[in-house]
Amino acid sequence: MTTAAPRFDLPEPDDFTRPYWDAAAEGHLLLRRCHACGKAHHYPREFCPRCWSEDVIWERASGRATLYTWSVVHRNDLPPFGARVPYTAAVVDLVEGPRMMTEIVDCAESDLAIGMELRVAFRREERGAAVPVFRP
Numbered sequence: 580m581t582t583a584a585p586r587f588d589l590p591e592p593d594d595f596t597r598p599y600w601d602a603a604a605e606g607h608l609l610l611r612r613c614h615a616c617g618k619a620h621h622y623p624r625e626f627c628p629r630c631w632s633e634d635v636i637w638e639r640a641s642g643r644a645t646l647y648t649w650s651v652v653h654r655n656d657l658p659p660f661g662a663r664v665p666y667t668a669a670v671v672d673l674v675e676g677p678r679m680m681t682e683i684v685d686c687a688e689s690d691l692a693i694g695m696e697l698r699v700a701f702r703r704e705e706r707g708a709a710v711p712v713f714r715p
């Protein structure tokens with residue numbers, strides 16, 4: 580019997596992150612917002628990374644962002660990334676404030692520009708997982 584190669588690109592939800600991944604599977608991006616300082620943050624944490632308050636809640640994001648920076652990856656030896664090259668790894672500024680690491684899809688490298696407007700989309704994976712990516 581052969582064992583499938585481990586998937587480094589799929590989430591492993593736990594009790595805390597399950598709402599995030601469940602929302603992604605339904606086509607929604609979630610953030611965490613701090614009641615103490617009012618700031619939103621991403622990646623989801625159980626405390627605010629600015630003021631350390633634990634009074635944080637889940638909030639549905641608009642899904643809009645602008646491109647902050649990117650790099651086109653032409654080689655990646657980890658499965659399954661090697662089958663996806665070239666792909667565009669990026670950092671986007673969400674309109675709610677946080678920066679997010681992601682991937683840009685459905686956009687030629689020559690069309691990428693810092694500050695371009697983007698909208699969240701979700702790459703559907705095995706086991707029902709949905710990973711947020713962005714497109715123009």
